[in-house]
Amino acid sequence: MPDSVDYIIVGQGLAGSALAMHLFSMKKKFVVIDNPSGNRSTVVAAGLFNPLTGKEIKKTWEADSIFPYLHEFYQSCERITGKKFFFQVPIYRPFLSVEEQNEWMAKSNEVIFKGYVKEIFTKPEYKEVKNSYGGILLNHSGYLDTNAYIQAVREFLKTQNAFRQEEFTENEIQFENETVVYQNLPVKAILFCQGTYSLSSKYWKWMPIRSMKGETLKIKLASGLKIIPNRGVYVVPSSDGSMVGATYNYHDKSESITNDAKIELTGKLRDLLNLEFEIVNQKWGLRPTTPDRRPMLGKHPEINQFVIFNGLGTKGVSLAPYMAKTLINYLEKGIAINKAVDISRYYSLYSRFVS
Ligand SMILES: Cc1cc2nc3c(=O)[nH]c(=O)nc-3n(C[C@H](O)[C@H](O)[C@H](O)COP(=O)(O)OP(=O)(O)OC[C@H]3O[C@@H](n4cnc5c(N)ncnc54)[C@H](O)[C@@H]3O)c2cc1C
Known part of the structure; x- marks a missing residue:
């Protein structure tokens, strides 16, 4: 293990893995600490990514930025690790009525859906599916084999001497002036990517996860x-x-x-x-999940060296790459985090928690 690192990443789910691969690309010194024995959202996820979601089928938040980037990111991870886990497959949503069919015939020409709708069928197209009224076939969709991805990233990090399989214990953090020391390892910042485990963290339990x-x-x-x-x-x-x-x-x-x-x-x-x-x-x-369904990124309200990446909710596969890039750009280049995902929107909860 190195004598000092720029970052410790706590947790290797979708959040921690995306951060680790970004830091690797930037040649930063870091170590990921993960204890995979607990229940993890990432390894039970089906791994679906879908730009048009919901009962009414709406374009997901920031889809025009997030979707091109997720393709680029996971494909680059496949090249780096030499493993296959990213699959582009069209999603097919059958219509339930003629009205819905007509509605989509009109809607699919709207500029907002341009590029996302591959084809509209007004007759049954797939015999395996109940689709008497046809359906809509979507672009830019597919799935990440999350188990294969997590495993590939972990094996790769081990080759870089950047992975420790163990429990991260908050009691072993010490503060020495501007530096944080974890078990004798000096570190510039600790990036907490613990999913729902943050609920039992003494530093993060005030967050509305x-x-x-x-x-x-x-x-x-x-x-x-x-x-x-x-x-x-x-x-x-x-x-x-x-x-x-x-x-x-x-x-x-x-x-x-x-x-x-x-x-x-x-x-x-x-x-x-x-x-x-x-x-x-x-x-x-x-x-x-979070009350406003947006992830949470940024610094702890009081401890400058503590950083959070959480709240990926139901869309971790599509959000993690772009949000990891946003967070690293903030930490390394000082580029402001979009207010909609900045943890500072919840700082008032911290004030109430400590008072
Ligand atoms: C049933 C189900 C289906 C889903 N399907 C999809 C889907 O199809 N598409 C999609 O985009 N999303 C899906 N999701 C959501 C997705 O799984 C989550 O958004 C995502 O996995 C959250 O990732 P995470 O890294 O924040 O948390 P996690 O995956 O929970 O990872 C946190 C990691 O931190 C580790 N950790 C925590 N504390 C410590 C500590 N003190 N020491 C060491 N390690 C620690 C944990 O062991 C774990 O490995 C699904 C979720 C579920 C439950």
Whole structure:
């Protein structure tokens, strides 16, 4: 291990991995500390990225910047690690009525959707999907095999002597003038990328992170899919089966899979597909969400050397690369963080917490 580093990154989920790969590209000295034994949102995620989301299908926030960059970023990570984990696959959303079909025929010509709509079908196009009224096929979508990505980044960081598999313990932080020392290692700043674990941090528990439980199913389908069907649930292909997701639950605090989620997902899957399926397994995880559904980046209100990257919510795959770039640009070049994602929007909560 080096004698000193510019940064320690705590956590190697989507947030920590994206920061690490940016710092590597900038030739910075850093070490990632991660204890993968706990429940991580990243490794249960289906890894979908989708520029048009929601019941009404709206373009996601900042899509025109975030989507081109995520393609560039994950493809560069594939080149650096020599592993494959990024897959561009069109998403197919079947229409439920003639009205919806007509609405989209008109909407797809609007400038705002230019480049995002690949094709509109007014007749059934895919026999595997229930699509009597046709559907809409989207561009710039696909999935990240999150397990393969995390594993590839970890193995790569080990080759750079930049990874420690252990628990990061806040009690072992010491302050020496402007420098922070962690277990005898002097560091310019600590980048906290802990997902919902921040809720138990003595430095960050004032932040309004809410954990939202989600469950997914891994299934085997009677025949393969060349698209990602998405209506009520999505079906994402993966090397050893297809992932079906997800549930969204703020109230269930149980740390286990549930029968309710299985019933919900299988019901929606039957509404979407014409194919027989077999359930292989079921997983659960906790998404780190925020009240305004925007990530949180920036410095601790009092401790200048502590930096947060959190709140990736339901869209970690698409947000992490662009937000990591934003944060590194701020730390290394002093470029201001967009106010919509700057942690300073919640500083008033800290004042109330300490008073
Ligand atoms: C069921 C489900 C499905 C999802 N599907 C999608 C999807 O299809 N597309 C999408 O974009 N997003 C999806 N998400 C959301 C996505 O998973 C999250 O936005 C993202 O994973 C959050 O990443 P993170 O790095 O902030 O947190 P995490 O993945 O939780 O990573 C935090 C890491 O920090 C480590 N850590 C914390 N504290 C310590 C410590 N003290 N010492 C050492 N290590 C520590 C943890 O062990 C963990 O490895 C889904 C989430 C769930 C639950």
